[in-house]
Amino acid sequence: MPAFAPGGAAARACAAVDAERAAGHVVAPSPERVFAALSLTPLEAVRAVILGQDPYPTPGHANGLAFSYVGPPPLPRSLVNLYKERAEDLGVSGQPDGDLTRWAQQGVLLLNTSLTVREGASKAGSHLAIGWREVTDEIIATVSRERPHVAFMLWGAPAQAKRALIDEAKHLVIASAHPSPLSARRGFFGSRPFSRANAWLEGQGEKPIAW
Template sequence: MAETGAPEIPASWADLPFFHDDWPALWSRLAANRDWQPAPENIFRALRLTPREQVRVVILGQDPYHTPGRAQGLAFSFPPGEPPRDSLRNILTEIASDTGTQKRDGDLSGWAKQGVLLLNTILTVPVGRAFGHKGQGWEKLTRQVLNATAADGPRAFLLWGGPAQKLCANLPRDGHLFLESPHPSPLSAHRGFFGSKPFSRSNAWLRARGEPPIDWSR
């Protein structure tokens, strides 16, 4: 831990330079004003639920939901039992169309436990103020996680929207699967996210590698 009360650093990612060079100062700034989310123990939830050696698919979000109580530490994920809305509702609609299976719950922790890294670019957000922690230092961690993941071996990257695609523009392409489409937000889903079939296409790639597919209904 950086200091008393700081969230535990996930062991499999702890050797990233961010945790030594940048995290102590970033945590000090966060600890000085706790009007942000997710809860401290969930800041690194995506990295905890999907250890580095288990990553098979990467889905990038932007920053956590700023609606009070909604951020769960996993990109796009809603609290268990809360009806999905907006981007997540469109994601679940595409799953049904693409795979013929239904996922009705917006809790995506079942994906994370199968090796889907649900990583937000920025890991904290002030309540009620989207992108309020942009430029605070989280972007360094995101870049290091992406570089490490790409270096570890073939992975599937599902990149929705320009910001996610730009973040991954310099990653090596050889051996990896990159599926790019518009973002699933209500403003852009109809411009090419619907019908892009990222879930069946990534599963076909995993099967071709001899790996089990992701059960997107979990």
């Protein structure tokens, strides 16, 4: 488990997930991918945070990086909307795949407020109360405290609930609706998060992110 995930809270959440699996529920992502975001983007590398709600509940979609998808077409609809906004914002055409590892490798922490979910239709949000809130609270608070200049993108109500954990005197916060088809037109489209984050990072003397 990556070092800046709080041990006790993480252990309790993992135990709750183990109990879910023991009860016969299929949980995503696979156990070795639960902390993938923290492994790919360690604390000392974080320059931006994209905070969503929870992993994709569709079987085979979640891979431990928020909004990322590795698999055959079609892409998850939230990711399609994310790419649509990026195209409008930056003029960048859609990717041939949904793998966002390249963002993580540039210092973008692709985090969800809940790190797991039950797989299946209508299971979105099923692990929001399982114990991950304390874990991701500490992750966000640690990034805010330890990193000098971070662009935080908070997408959806569960993500925006963590805004109070962020020191806005030194960090940028871009809060909007979630890119889900249920909410993207209520404030995600037109929010221009990618260009705003890059402009702010460059103003702090940081490299822009190749979105």
